[in-house]
Amino acid sequence: MTFTQSRWLPVxxxxxxxxxxTFAWYGNLNPKFKSSPLWLVILASWGIAFFEYVFxxxxxxxxxxxxxxxxxxxxxxxxxxxxxxxxxALYLGEKIRWNHLAAFVCILAAVAFHVFAEGLKTTKTxxxxxxKGRFHFVALLLCGEMKLS
Numbered sequence: 001m002t003f004t005q006s007r008w009l010p011v012x013x014x015x016x017x018x019x020x021x022t023f024a025w026y027g028n029l030n031p032k033f034k035s036s037p038l039w040l041v042i043l044a045s046w047g048i049a050f051f052e053y054v055f056x057x058x059x060x061x062x063x064x065x066x067x068x069x070x071x072x073x074x075x076x077x078x079x080x081x082x083x084x085x086x087x088x089a090l091y092l093g094e095k096i097r098w099n100h101l102a103a104f105v106c107i108l109a110a111v112a113f114h115v116f117a118e119g120l121k122t123t124k125t126x127x128x129x130x131x132k133g134r135f136h137f138v139a140l141l142l143c144g145e146m147k148l149s
Contacts, residue, residue, distance in 0.1 A: 010063030014076050017055035018083040024048035
């Protein structure tokens with residue numbers, strides 16, 4: 001397996017990309033920057049967003065060798081919500097409430113429905129039928145015993 005075929009590389013790159021994206025989109029909402037001229041905030045955001053793309057494009061290009069485009073998008077959405085929750089709490093000082101966490105759980109449930117309902121093609125041939133088999137499949141996938149084709 002080459003470096004660009006690692007199933008973790010896209011996750012790391014998408015996480016880096018989302019940190020830059022979150023600062024580009026929401027960093028100006030910090031009270032320190034609310035008095036800055038809009039044109040300056042837009043230029044600064046574009047400068048930050050450049051680095052988002054520096055990580056996002058390779059993440060999607062290399063990630064597509066181990067994940068489908070739909071899987072990449074779902075991974076990206078989960079990372080986006082995770083990064084944003086940390087950003088909102090730590091940088092903007094917002095409190096994460098129970099309903100935010102409940103919504104996040106619903107998003108994770110959507111990920112599970114996508115994985116379990118669609119099923120995943122694997123490079124190994126054993127049958128993973130039913131919930132128990134699918135959970136076993138996910139455990140093997142996460143442990144590196146199996147990779148997506």
